Amino acid sequence: MKDSNEPRKTHHKRQDNFQQAVKDKANRKMTARKEGDRTIWYGLGMFGIVGWSVAIPTLIGIAVGVWLDLKLNDPYSWTLMMLFLGVIIGCLNAWYWIQRESQDE
Template sequence: MTDPRHEVSDEIDRRAKRMKAMRDHPGPSPLRGIGTFGMIGWSVVVPTVGGAFLGHWLDRVAPQHFSWTIALILAGVVVGAMIAWGWVNKEGQDQ
């Protein structure tokens, strides 16, 4: 005959391991996807808008035969895309 305390202890241990596994490896979640989408969006928007402001200021302070604003907007998009690419790779590795 088995000890009932041992059975209860085993059941608690199984449940604790299951809860820890769920916490350590959460499944895909719509909210997590929305959060990732938002983070990627901001990763592109912030450098682009920053480049626009810096470019506008440089156009007034140091005018050139090219537009600093357009050049730095494009640079901001490139930097933002690289940051977003890093986020996408990181999220892909986590799953």
């Protein structure tokens, strides 16, 4: 005589295996998040963010400086002053992004 509970046992066994697989995967994800699983792409992305956050204000500073040199007939080089200001603003901007990313850890 065949056991009528056999299909039910097989179903529960598969369900338990599936639940265990889901739990294992969730645990691996949580561990990776806690450990700060950083890839090469993350590093390149941060490098890009820092680079652009310095480059854009610097280029804007140069453009404004050139425009001021053309409009004003001063003995001072506005291009150099605005370049310096753009680099300072860019470095502060990059520092902000790095601080923000390090707080997310």
